[in-house]
Amino acid sequence: MIDVDEQNRCAVVQPGVLLSDLEEAVKEKNLFYPPDPTEKSCFIGGNVATNASGARTFKYGPTRDYILELEIVLPDGEILTVKRNDIFATDFLLTLKTTAGIIIKLELPDYKMPSIKNAAGYYCKKNMDAVDLFIGSEGTLGIVTKIKLKLLPLPLNEISCILFFNSEKNALQFLIEARY
Numbered sequence: 001m002i003d004v005d006e007q008n009r010c011a012v013v014q015p016g017v018l019l020s021d022l023e024e025a026v027k028e029k030n031l032f033y034p035p036d037p038t039e040k041s042c043f044i045g046g047n048v049a050t051n052a053s054g055a056r057t058f059k060y061g062p063t064r065d066y067i068l069e070l071e072i073v074l075p076d077g078e079i080l081t082v083k084r085n086d087i088f089a090t091d092f093l094l095t096l097k098t099t100a101g102i103i104i105k106l107e108l109p110d111y112k113m114p115s116i117k118n119a120a121g122y123y124c125k126k127n128m129d130a131v132d133l134f135i136g137s138e139g140t141l142g143i144v145t146k147i148k149l150k151l152l153p154l155p156l157n158e159i160s161c162i163l164f165f166n167s168e169k170n171a172l173q174f175l176i177e178a179r180y
Contacts, residue, residue: 004029009151010068015045015144022149031151034060045144051136053117055160058175060152062117064135069148072134072141078102080142087130094130108133 002025003012011026011033019033020040026033035047036054046052048070053062069083078098087096092108108124122141123132134141165171 004031004151006031009153011149011151013044013147013149015043015048015147017044018042019044019047026151027154030154032154033066033149033151035063035066044147044149048135048144048147049138051117051119051123057117064123064132066150067131067135067147068150069146070131070134070144071146072144074098074104074142079145080104082130082134083148084129084131089126089128089130091126092124094128094133096130106133 001012001014002017002022004026005011006029009031011022011031013022018040019037019042022033022044023040034056035052036056037047037052038054042052047063048067051063067084069081072080072082074080078100080096080098082096087094089108092110094106094108096104096106098104108128109122110126111121111124113123113125119136123136125132134144163171163174165174
């Protein structure tokens with residue numbers, strides 16, 4: 001199931017949707033889903049579970065940056081819906097409410113998250129958005145059953161290139177300038 005909303009630039013998908021099918025569906029509407037893991041036959045649910053990225057991550061960021069909403073079945077069978085910019089932790093205390101009205105309080109670990117993409121451990125930050133806890137958790141906190149994704153306008157051009165540098169310093173300087 002893929003439901004594309006052109007006007008709001010978003011899509012609602014089930015986790016079993018293939019990345020290649022999503023890309024095809026949104027391209028027909030001149031939209032673009034930036035995360036691009038190496039394998040296009042991967043499932044969107046797997047992308048969320050691992051916070052997948054790919055070659056375009058340098059410019060566009062990982063899967064996390066494109067998740068607007070998740071529906072999750074928790075280990076006890078309760079259903080939880082988390083929306084981007086809706087529920088935030090207070091310091092390191094995250095309070096969630098299931099669709100049945102059950103309140104869940106989670107004390108998040110206080111460890112320093114790197115500023116670059118990191119796949120080790122749960123994403124935990126002071127005052128973090130609740131959505132981010134579940135992205136990259138590899139299904140250990142619950143099973144994602146519905147995903148709302150942010151889309152971008154389809155780029156006019158896409159290029160790839162190989163560059164060679166005579167020093168590591170020059171390569172790093174180029175990366176800094178090219179990114180911004």
